[in-house]
Amino acid sequence: MHEYGWGPQELTTSGVGHRSGRVRREVPAVPARRGLVLEDSASGWVGELLRLERTAGMVVMVLEGRGGRTRAFPLGHGFLLEGRPVEIVDPGSVRTTGAAAPAATARTASGSVRAAAPTQARVARASRIWVEGKHDAELVEKVWGDDLREQGIVVEPLGGIDDLVDAIRDFGPGPARRLGVLVDHLVPGSKESRIAGDAIRVPGAAGNVLVVGHPYVDVWQVIKPAVLGIDAWPVIARGQDWKTGILAGLGWPHGDQADVARGWQRLLGSVHTYTDLEPAMLGRVEEIIDFLTATG
Incomplete structure (x- = not known):
């Protein structure tokens, strides 16, 4: 659609x-670690990071995709983590001693980087x-x-x-x-x-x-179904009140407007960051x- x-x-x-009119958001550097689920922007390959391999003076990471297939990628730019661009860096290159570490970078729920209070x-x-x-x-x-x-x-x-x-x-x-x-x-x-x-x-x-x-x-549907632990939003028959139908389909109370209000608060409480919303909503608000x- x-x-x-x-x-x-x-x-x-x-x-x-x-x-x-707005400063572009920084691309955060993320240390490579086992369990990260990454997407290679160029190929669309999505996989879980299994391990790092050091060979010929470079570091590559091995991602396991569907069916147990694996591919190796060099560290660096060109990856998406939870739908956002990141730079994957060698954890061994991250300085933890010596000069004082830079101040922690805070993020808003929308993913904006805020370096200061x-x-x-x-x-x-x-x-x-x-x-x-x-x-x-x-x-x-x-x-x-x-x-x-x-x-x-x-x-x-x-x-x-x-x-x-x-x-x-x-x-x-x-x-x-x-x-x-x-x-x-x-x-x-x-x-x-x-x-x-x-x-x-x-x-x-x-x-x-x-x-x-x-x-x-x-707007209820811009919340990703997976956030609620379901595969897809219930389909509501034409002529049925949409919100009460959704609540009924979820197995939640739906008898009156108070139930609708409580249902919405429950839905809203499931949202914590931009990653819980569909891209179609994210792009429009940013625009x-x-x-x-x-x-x-």
């Missing part, structure tokens, strides 16, 4: 979020991130909250996007007052795609409003943050 994003100028298929929240920008509902806002806050406070960006729930066009008109977007909108179920032919197309035609929206979305019916913080 394709992901679609309505950018500042036109209706386009969205790809990787642009990085202008967290700074105080910046005064809020006029720009905003709009999401469809309270659950969307709580999930974005949990994973990206530190980043957003540092950038002075406020997330506001809309309560649905049926009135998005009027809301954007009332907001009055401009170069110093940008708006990023995150929409559920933004797929071709959907009601959401029609509303998104109308939204970017509001006067002042061109270049100042970015509407992007993920393909899932609800919005980049758009709102761009300086040109």
